Amino acid sequence: MSEIKLGAKVSDFEIETYEAAKGDFDKFSLKQQMDKKRWTILFFYPADFTFV
């Protein structure tokens, strides 16, 4: 995907997820969010088992 720019469209992406609420694995994609007309907050952090 291309680099991001504030105020510009983010190119579509998909990543594998763990869904704690369901205790199962799933996938998340920006296109899906746009189809559902929902906002997204992406929250990057260094590593599991450390403070966030």
Added chain:
Amino acid sequence: MGCDIVTVSTDTKFVHKAWQENEKELAKVKYSMGADRSGKLSRAFGVYDEDSGLDLRGTFIINPQGILMNMEMNFYNLGRNIDEMMRKFKANLYLSKKANEACPSKWKDEGDKTLTPSAKMVGKVHEALQGK
């Protein structure tokens, strides 16, 4: 509020599961935990640290049209303030409905003073903030 939070690190989804199940602080987690093993997504957002293979503390708000509305990045040693993140999200949500307004630095929630930039306000921001 029509918003989903996705946390992302370069760990696998299996490690996410093990961490969430073991760490009591995460017992009530409802958000999606994304696995970016390749670092592809992290690189695109400029948070990937090539030296360590870890992600820096970056937060990005994307609107329902897929437009990037906000970005914030902290180095490893500084945690993020959830209240400030929520303030930014609420401001974005509010501004998506009031396109001609602007939320000043002290804006916290709907009902707080906003600004409506215009020729009249040039040099009169102080008065506008006072509501005069």
